[in-house]
Amino acid sequence: MSGEVAVPATAVPTTAVPTTAVPAGVGVPSGGAPAGAVPMVRAERVRKSFGQHTALQDVSLTVIPGEVTCLIGPSGSGKTTFLRCINHLERISGGRLEVDGELVGYREHRGRIRELRPRDIARKRREIGMVFQRFNLFPHLTALENIIEAPVRVRAERRSEAVERGRALLARVGLADRAGAYPAELSGGQQQRVAIARALAMRPKLMLFDEPTSALDPELVGEVLEIMRQLAAEGMTMIVVTHELGFARQAADTVVFMDAGTVVEAGPPATLLTAPAHERTRAFLSKVL
Amino acid sequence: MTAADASPPQRGAGVDVDAVPLRHPGRWAAGVAIGVLAAMGVHSLVTNRNFQWGTVGDYLFAEPVLRGMWATVYLTVIAMAIGIVGGIVLAILRMSPNPVVAGAAWLYIWFFRGTPLLVQILFWSFIGALYPRLSLGIPFGPSLVSGDANHIVPLFAAAVLGLGLNEAAYMAEIVRAGINGVDAGQTEAASALGMSRALTLRRIVLPQAMRTIIPPTGNETISMLKTTSLVSVISYNELLNATRLIYARNFQTIPLLIVAALWYLALTSVLTVGQHQLERRFARGTLPRVGQRR
Numbered sequence A: 001m002s003g004e005v006a007v008p009a010t011a012v013p014t015t016a017v018p019t020t021a022v023p024a025g026v027g028v029p030s031g032g033a034p035a036g037a038v039p040m041v042r043a044e045r046v047r048k049s050f051g052q053h054t055a056l057q058d059v060s061l062t063v064i065p066g067e068v069t070c071l072i073g074p075s076g077s078g079k080t081t082f083l084r085c086i087n088h089l090e091r092i093s094g095g096r097l098e099v100d101g102e103l104v105g106y107r108e109h110r111g112r113i114r115e116l117r118p119r120d121i122a123r124k125r126r127e128i129g130m131v132f133q134r135f136n137l138f139p140h141l142t143a144l145e146n147i148i149e150a151p152v153r154v155r156a157e158r159r160s161e162a163v164e165r166g167r168a169l170l171a172r173v174g175l176a177d178r179a180g181a182y183p184a185e186l187s188g189g190q191q192q193r194v195a196i197a198r199a200l201a202m203r204p205k206l207m208l209f210d211e212p213t214s215a216l217d218p219e220l221v222g223e224v225l226e227i228m229r230q231l232a233a234e235g236m237t238m239i240v241v242t243h244e245l246g247f248a249r250q251a252a253d254t255v256v257f258m259d260a261g262t263v264v265e266a267g268p269p270a271t272l273l274t275a276p277a278h279e280r281t282r283a284f285l286s287k288v289l
Numbered sequence B: 001m002t003a004a005d006a007s008p009p010q011r012g013a014g015v016d017v018d019a020v021p022l023r024h025p026g027r028w029a030a031g032v033a034i035g036v037l038a039a040m041g042v043h044s045l046v047t048n049r050n051f052q053w054g055t056v057g058d059y060l061f062a063e064p065v066l067r068g069m070w071a072t073v074y075l076t077v078i079a080m081a082i083g084i085v086g087g088i089v090l091a092i093l094r095m096s097p098n099p100v101v102a103g104a105a106w107l108y109i110w111f112f113r114g115t116p117l118l119v120q121i122l123f124w125s126f127i128g129a130l131y132p133r134l135s136l137g138i139p140f141g142p143s144l145v146s147g148d149a150n151h152i153v154p155l156f157a158a159a160v161l162g163l164g165l166n167e168a169a170y171m172a173e174i175v176r177a178g179i180n181g182v183d184a185g186q187t188e189a190a191s192a193l194g195m196s197r198a199l200t201l202r203r204i205v206l207p208q209a210m211r212t213i214i215p216p217t218g219n220e221t222i223s224m225l226k227t228t229s230l231v232s233v234i235s236y237n238e239l240l241n242a243t244r245l246i247y248a249r250n251f252q253t254i255p256l257l258i259v260a261a262l263w264y265l266a267l268t269s270v271l272t273v274g275q276h277q278l279e280r281r282f283a284r285g286t287l288p289r290v291g292q293r294r
């Protein structure tokens, strides 16, 4: 199986500027992956505009299965927008975006790109977990009900099995005794851990985190990052938008610096965080650290 | 562990505050004024013989009045059921991505809110004149069932359709406001889990919207209970019509109107209590449950 599908020239209105170089260091060095492995995410010159405003200008990057990619960059640089494009919460305006070798939101048929039906989009979203800055737990459901809702209603799992697995997931995020609690009765850190468990309940092959600790009180950040570190150690493919550079340094395989809707540079944390190649990256890091 | 055994004994700990309470002369003045007015009102109610409390007592539980009262309750329940279900459907259609569907819902709401309810009720009662024969079948094709409209749309149906279809238009706006009030992050989280639009609406959005939908729906129900009196114009025998029929015969107009008013008051009071209970039930998950473990 190959992830390389020929792109019909007419299919996607990419900006035809082939000579401008893709920023240095973009994409994971091919040596890091077994030859021929399908990347979990492959973005090629992805563009996204909201009316007149261009949120993503040119984003190219590759995420290898089992690796952790941290997206950093100033506010408004397009990190959230890019994550949302990956599970098609936003529709890209140009370029090409694949998850696990398949186009996001589209299918290719006889050389044409066609929009997917909502049902097919939903089916693909099941395989991508998403964790939000503001948790977005369902407030009218208990922690356990939050977790089993999608497995039971969407994956048609047996309720008893979903409950059993839901309890196991709660135990895994350290909340075995809070199954019956409503979100309003949990601390921010606990809510975010439930949200992670809820995403994991769908057995995703890719997890997206959008600033998962930004809405937390400082003393609660650690417990969430710890869960994410465990998840990374177990081999989950993760894309994490974060301002926690300590986490990026420890857990990331690749750190990507975005600014003004483009990927400025990408590389292993040791390089990018200590000896960035670009002035913009240096300026950002000096402000954050 | 309690505060008492955690810290050294504090000065005055555990002793009630001994302060001179603040005086509220305004409350006293208002209390006296309202008390005097109320006494005057009661005095007039008791001494003005035109109220004829004896007659009120005679008819309050009279059989035709009770029948009318139950008809009012029945009408309210059915009309509100149509209104709520219709309102939810209309609200969902109104927010449909399909512009034709959304436009049709908009048109319905525009029409039913833009014409007087009394006119609509009269219209339904005279539908037999407009379409003498109604039939159910394939559009522009053969009809499967057909009959005389005056039999298909009896008085009760005219009353219920008039009240219910009109209510649906108002409920649609209430439901829509409730749905729009749910945080967009909820829909997003549901989408990210692979839930469909319909499932998200049913399982995630509507249950949360209920909290904002219920108080105005309670008001609508209370209002409907009183609005049912309008169908007395088509001689549907609800509470008001029942009392009207009596005073048309015995000319005891005032006491019988008081009978009707007392029943409306009693029924709306019951509804107010019910509304309060419902609101508490749907507040679930929004407030920490005090006094409950976990």
Ligand SMILES: Nc1ncnc2c1ncn2[C@@H]1O[C@H](COP(=O)(O)OP(=O)(O)O)[C@@H](O)[C@H]1O
Residues within 6 Å of the ligand: A050, A053, A054, A055, A073, A074, A075, A076, A077, A078, A079, A080, A081, A082
């Ligand atoms: N739904 C939207 N409509 C219009 N503009 C948007 C929308 N979402 C994001 N943007 C704009 O796109 C840019 C990138 O936003 P975002 O992806 O949220 O950045 P980040 O997550 O890096 O802070 C911002 O300028 C933002 O204002």
Ligand SMILES: [Mg+2]
Residues within 6 Å of the ligand: A079, A080, A081, A210, A211
């Ligand atoms: Mg963001």
